[in-house]
Amino acid sequence: MRQPSLLERIFFSSSDGCLRSGWRVIVQTSFQYALALLLSLAAILIGLIGSLDTPQNLLAAKAIEVLALIISILAACRWLDRRRIADFGLQPARRWADFTAGLLIAGLQMGAVFTIYQLAGWSVVQSFAWETEPVREVVRAAATLLLLFLLVGFGEELHLRGYVLQNLAEGIGRWPAVLLSSLIFALSHIFNPGGKAPMAIVGLFAAGLFFAYAYYRTGQLWLSIGLHVAWNFFENPVFGFPVSGLAVPGLIRQSIVGPPFWTGGVFGPEASPVILAILALGVGLIEIYKRLEARWPGSR
Numbered sequence: 653m654r655q656p657s658l659l660e661r662i663f664f665s666s667s668d669g670c671l672r673s674g675w676r677v678i679v680q681t682s683f684q685y686a687l688a689l690l691l692s693l694a695a696i697l698i699g700l701i702g703s704l705d706t707p708q709n710l711l712a713a714k715a716i717e718v719l720a721l722i723i724s725i726l727a728a729c730r731w732l733d734r735r736r737i738a739d740f741g742l743q744p745a746r747r748w749a750d751f752t753a754g755l756l757i758a759g760l761q762m763g764a765v766f767t768i769y770q771l772a773g774w775s776v777v778q779s780f781a782w783e784t785e786p787v788r789e790v791v792r793a794a795a796t797l798l799l800l801f802l803l804v805g806f807g808e809e810l811h812l813r814g815y816v817l818q819n820l821a822e823g824i825g826r827w828p829a830v831l832l833s834s835l836i837f838a839l840s841h842i843f844n845p846g847g848k849a850p851m852a853i854v855g856l857f858a859a860g861l862f863f864a865y866a867y868y869r870t871g872q873l874w875l876s877i878g879l880h881v882a883w884n885f886f887e888n889p890v891f892g893f894p895v896s897g898l899a900v901p902g903l904i905r906q907s908i909v910g911p912p913f914w915t916g917g918v919f920g921p922e923a924s925p926v927i928l929a930i931l932a933l934g935v936g937l938i939e940i941y942k943r944l945e946a947r948w949p950g951s952r
Contacts, residue, residue: 671732673823677816680728684811688720707796707900714800718807725815733819740814741873749945750870754878757937761930762886765893765921766904774910781903794903797889805881812837812860813867813876826868834860844897846919855922856896859883862931869938879934887920894920 665672671679692713695701701712722737729737738744769775781790812833820829837860841847866876888895892902897919908915916923921930 670734673819676728676732677819679732680724680815681811683727684721684724687724688717691716691720707793707800711796711800711803714803714807718803721807721811725810728815740810740818741867741871742810742814743872746870746872746945747874750872750874751878753938753941754866754875754880755882757934757941758879758882759886760937761934762883762891762893764933765887765926765930766891768926769908769910769915769921772910772914774915775906775908777904777906779905781901781905784905790903793900794889797900798885801881801884801889804884805877805879808837809863809867809873809877809880813863814873817864817867830861830864830868834858834864836860837863841896844919845894846897846917846923849917849919849923851913851916851925852897852919852923855916855924855927858928858931859922862934865935866938869942875938894918896920896922 664670670676692701695712695716701709701716725737725740729735729739766775770777781793816836817829817833820832823829824832834857838853838856841856842853846852863876863880866879867873869875884895887893888899889902890904892904892906893899893908894916899920914924914926915921916927921927
């Protein structure tokens, strides 16, 4: 029997002949970004999207990114992984319960952040959006941002806690894969305003661990998707904090007056030490949810 060459051993698994998991991640991600670039250029040329200074254009740009992600993962599933996209954490069982629980838990987490900042005197509420703008415009803007963050949460979780984490876990083991995928998650935001600050990287790395915990606690992505969606939506459009350095006026118009180290500065609460306690709170709330779930008829 012919022995595989060194090159074959580097790129292919000896057990099933498939491309090794790390290379699958590289191929899928490279195809995703190349396709997103081509689709974005096409959208710009035909006038579908323009400057990214409005929620509507941001929504269109993010929809293109997520479309490229889904196409790339479907292609990888067909030709590299030999499995279905649902196998990466999108099975339908308990999707609505887990997703809703994620929304509620992250809403409570961001409410706790707002409460801490208020009690510490780190933020001052100036006004509410409906006091200065027509209610119809406020609702329209909030709905657009909700759609935007639905795409962000679904896309980032499907990619990082879905395809990347699970492929890496197959190759290097669960904990190294969790740590590496969380580091990738943190470093993917370093070009955001304030994203290079050490505490911003630490905070997002910890958030990556939290989302990975939600995935492994349920075995599916729906809880982590709900957490991610509501985390972003409540952080910025509702409470008015910057979310990973990006901000638009929220329903609550507040000024951050506390020390940048404790408030996170321009990056927002994710670069604050407070976020570590908030993530620990989230772990506790997930455990409460799982205990309640075990008591519900037909939950298993």
